[in-house]
Amino acid sequence: MRKIAIIGVGQTKFGEEWTKSLRDLAIEAGIKAIEDAKIEGKEIEALYIGNMSGIFTSQEHLAALAADMAGLNPIPSIRCEAACASGSVAFRNAYLSILSGQHDIVMAAGAEKMTDIVDAGALNALMSAGDQEWEGFVGLTFAGLYALIARRHMHEFGTTQEQLALVSVNNHKNALKNEYAQFRQEITVEDVLSSPIISDPLHLLDCSPITDGAAAIILASEEAIKRLKIENPIWVLGVGQASAPLALHDRKSLTRFDSTIIAARKAYSQAKISAKDIEYAEVHDCFSINEILAIEDLGFCEKGEGGKFVEKNGINEVVKVNSTGGLKAIGHPVGATGIRQLCDLTRILREKGKYGLAQNVGGSGSTCVVTILGSKDSIKG
């Protein structure tokens, strides 16, 4: 099996970027990734881009558009979509395209422009990631779906609203030093609990925001890395993806995501490591309850103990969870998030540590991708 690594990362500021269009965001991230890799655009052999919904901007066919605007034509350009896991699904397919031997250097990007749609438009667009016939058309929103999950977790395991609130408190604190983050101010548990209820038990500050942003990564084969004399590549050690029912009523349990469990098992197995080896984890806290589920399903603690884990600021003996701010504070431009997580892990692993993990969820757990990256120390032995 070919060895493949991340050799460049780039992203835009995340936030309400009124002066930038979807294509502006995508191109800015892509060019930054190319500059970071210190290669020329003509080295790139294919472009994969994660983007969740044309409903936000009325622009589909984004991969060809971005390839054109970034001067990458005539390379193959592919948009991948799996709701909020679109970015990491694009990453996985970029990775597979190199593994196939057809390409050596490939860009995997993600972009979403969510603030160009008015009124309830963004909520409706997001609900297209759920089961519209069974959930959306009868009035459920994603806050509603995750509220059902949160309530059940509280019932089964005694998880508290304060623990949920702490997810957001921790992530806001972690984002203070993140120059790309949408929110860089501390909040308190009291702030979260006194913010408006969106869907009981979830308050406004339990919810990740509507965000514009893009992120991009350059992936390369070991042969290309040697040829280009790339320094400090961050290796892709494992990638797992799994699917689960879209509709919540079809799940065996509301308090675990089988897609996360199966994707993680695949990724750990491929990387030949286990949960206890992971030092940095970027997990999908679209709503606070989802960080708790992720911590449990990824094996960082026992099922039901996620709330207590969060009380330790998302840090156990080894792993630091969402140390750059998570979706809550960095923002969640849905198609870009999976790539942003991997950009963050790459920046961390270039400086310190051996193993990082990203968990990116689509819908209410219907898609999950788990990716494990390793620094140069990870392959020394």
Added chain:
Amino acid sequence: MRKIAIIGVGQTKFGEEWTKSLRDLAIEAGIKAIEDAKIEGKEIEALYIGNMSGIFTSQEHLAALAADMAGLNPIPSIRCEAACASGSVAFRNAYLSILSGQHDIVMAAGAEKMTDIVDAGALNALMSAGDQEWEGFVGLTFAGLYALIARRHMHEFGTTQEQLALVSVNNHKNALKNEYAQFRQEITVEDVLSSPIISDPLHLLDCSPITDGAAAIILASEEAIKRLKIENPIWVLGVGQASAPLALHDRKSLTRFDSTIIAARKAYSQAKISAKDIEYAEVHDCFSINEILAIEDLGFCEKGEGGKFVEKNGINEVVKVNSTGGLKAIGHPVGATGIRQLCDLTRILREKGKYGLAQNVGGSGSTCVVTILGSKDSIKG
């Protein structure tokens, strides 16, 4: 490089399928493909699905939905989008995923439900495949874009409206025996020329219709084919994909699609054959002019001679173009078309001939995928 073949195909009837939802269509096609391959669903290791736009149905995340509804969980499920080339982009990535060694048996499907949207909704959804900022928002439609191309082709090469009309006449005739086709009645050149002008010089009957439909293919590695004792696999001999500017004003020429030329070169090179070896070609006649461009850009005749080629009923010494009816008569459920073309070629090559080619275009030529299939005779020598 692993050898990979198509071992099963399935599709729905194409048309205005009022009683079937997007998921109904996708599942029907998928189950037919599994039955055709004579395998069990549990053998399938990943699902790729081409689907152009959530604007049509408000349902994104279709791959996970289809995996769930078809009982394929928890396999990785990926939606690919490249406008009307979404189906063949899904196919190419399914193919790459097997080539990567990560999977052995993968389903590539395509589905679109276009008639659930009212008024100009379908036109607006389709225009999301073009450059919205430069083309869509100022009023251009795809009929308008292809009309500009047609007018320029007439100007440069003397192509006539009668030749354009003959594309539709031929394809309607070819669809008479196609049980899946939306339109199974003969039309005349006079019918085309007396139908309403949509965008001069294109008449209503120069345009492919709005269609509901789905198609699915099972791909397998040579090892899996031997293990499962599959009879008469149809081999994937070459797949090329290329991108070009979305906006027409950025092209060097209006009368050729560089994406087709580059994708075809890659596919011919990989298959180690040339245009003169192709016996059956399914090309992308979304508008009549596009069949003429395809015939030229794929090398079946010289540039500018496509109109004369069509006068011979789309048949030269060797190749039969759109012998099952083309997009015009079969219908064009945009995300499904690329897969439908490959289903048709597979059915043909199981019976007769050595080499078939499919050309699937996204937008006004911004994406093109060219796939070459070969029958058992193609590998005998």
